[in-house]
Amino acid sequence: MVAEFFLRLNAENPLLLGLIRVLFVVIAILSLVPPLIWWERRLLSWMQDRIGPNRSGTITFPDSFPLKGLAGKKVRTFGLIQPLLDGLKLFLKEDITPNSVDRKIYFIAPAIALFPAFALGATLPWGPSTGLYGILTPVADVEIGILYVLAISSLGAYGIVLAGYASNNKYSMMGALRASAQLISYELAMAMSVAAIIMATGSMKLTQVVSAQEEPLWGVVPWAHNWFILTPFGLISAIIFLIAVIAETNRAPFDLPEAENELIAGYHTEYSSMKFAVFFMGEYAAMFIFSGVFATLFLGGYNILPIDWSYLAATTGNGFFKMLAGANYWLAPLVFLGKCFMGITFFIWLRATLPRLRYDQLMDLGWKSMLPIAVANFIVVGLWIICTTLYGAGGGWIAAIAAMILFVILYLNILNTSRKANPATATRSITMVKSPTKTESP
């Protein structure tokens, strides 16, 4: 019935349906950001052996309370409304604008920072492309789905750069410069890792990327799905993409633009009240959407497990598998949200685990490790495609794995020796402990 309604709307008033599609994405992001902030604070404090926000919203009903079930009891919300109260506090705070800022750019920068985070979700399919979900998602199934994501995410630098410039503050400026350099560096590795996936799929449409992951696993196992993270080159792509995403969203351990022990608060040092809240929200929205992009590219999108339920149902004739296939279809949005949630949990876990990188380490990682690996991976995918068309699935995999081993040997033998023991850059603390520089003795 719902499906019929939307089908009719699609035929009669496509513009209205388009707006509804946009609203689904925007409302999902807007309503899920506060719980994300709560989850980050609670999970982080649990990992750091603290308690975290758990008091707000605890109501103790008096013994004389008219409802007998509630009288004398405590209702806990585990601090779930803390982010809402924080938002309220930010609304009511005094909005300080320093005197010497470039006013127009200072005001417009948070809005520019928020725009890419919301616009990114436009090509993400959060449900299957057939039936009801096919009408509702994605907002625009354009030919250039992945390129759109890359293009919009590269616009994310502007909000930060303009905020840093307009604040007229050394620390803000340093933060902005760091952020833009970091974005440009990691975008390359990100684009190369995605290019490998585009080649393996043969299309840039994100719906096509998902349906390419519903093919038989490795081209030979018919009852399993070929999620890209299960293939060798896809795994490498996934790792590189994940690292690049963390750098793009300025999260720990790549949060140099807002490193508080060096730059106060980085690019948003001079921002207070709602303008700061907008930056904060943009960061979380970007995290959320990028987790969705990761799920779409590597984790099979909205499918719950890499198992082809309808194939199993057809071959075994078991009704249970048929039911699971139905569940896989109807629960698709929830599964997609769950995958986003897992991605964010991973982000938080990393923040709790890893210390912040130093700036030259950050650049080394981006340019000297991730980019070469991504390019090598790209060549491996090309070989795999050629050999698969020439010799079938088995030949393709043999060629791909052989090429990977070759690259690893090359890396260990040639590239690794050229970077040994440069006294100017060998300042990692662990190296210093192991081989301390000789102090001049009297």
Next chain:
Amino acid sequence: MTLNQIAFIVLSCLALFGAVGVVFFNTPVRSAMALVVNFFTLGLVYFMLGSELIGITQIMVYAGAIMVLFLFVIMILKSTNDTDKPQLGERRFLFSLLGAGIVFGMIYRYVIMPTMGRTDIQFTRTYGTPQEIGKTLFTQYAWPFEIVSMLLLVGIVGSIMLAKRKF
């Protein structure tokens, strides 16, 4: 007026404002931002013409990458707004008239004249798709493409040589 026409008018007005802003803003950062607006809206106009790949390339390469580098350089150089304007003196008016005349003449010769009076311009369904552009680029224009890639390689190697730390 159809929806497409309204969208086109809005987008092209924005693009024009951006282009004018590049010239007339006083601070370099604002000029650069006006250029970003211009590039971005031009990309959207390409979308409307059905050529998504060109549009997204415009946004990704120009608005996303090149202008970020521009901003970077402007911010590092910290140029102030007063002294750096080019001075043409009394011949300024003549020069600007000449430049405008050349530009409009070229637009008339190469854009307006060939399309005047024609209403039958239509594209095939696959026009501007990534597949089609890829095929054309790697078959018909393979030779220029390879030469351009060599040029870029030379550029990269040259910039590394210039920026390399001298020990």
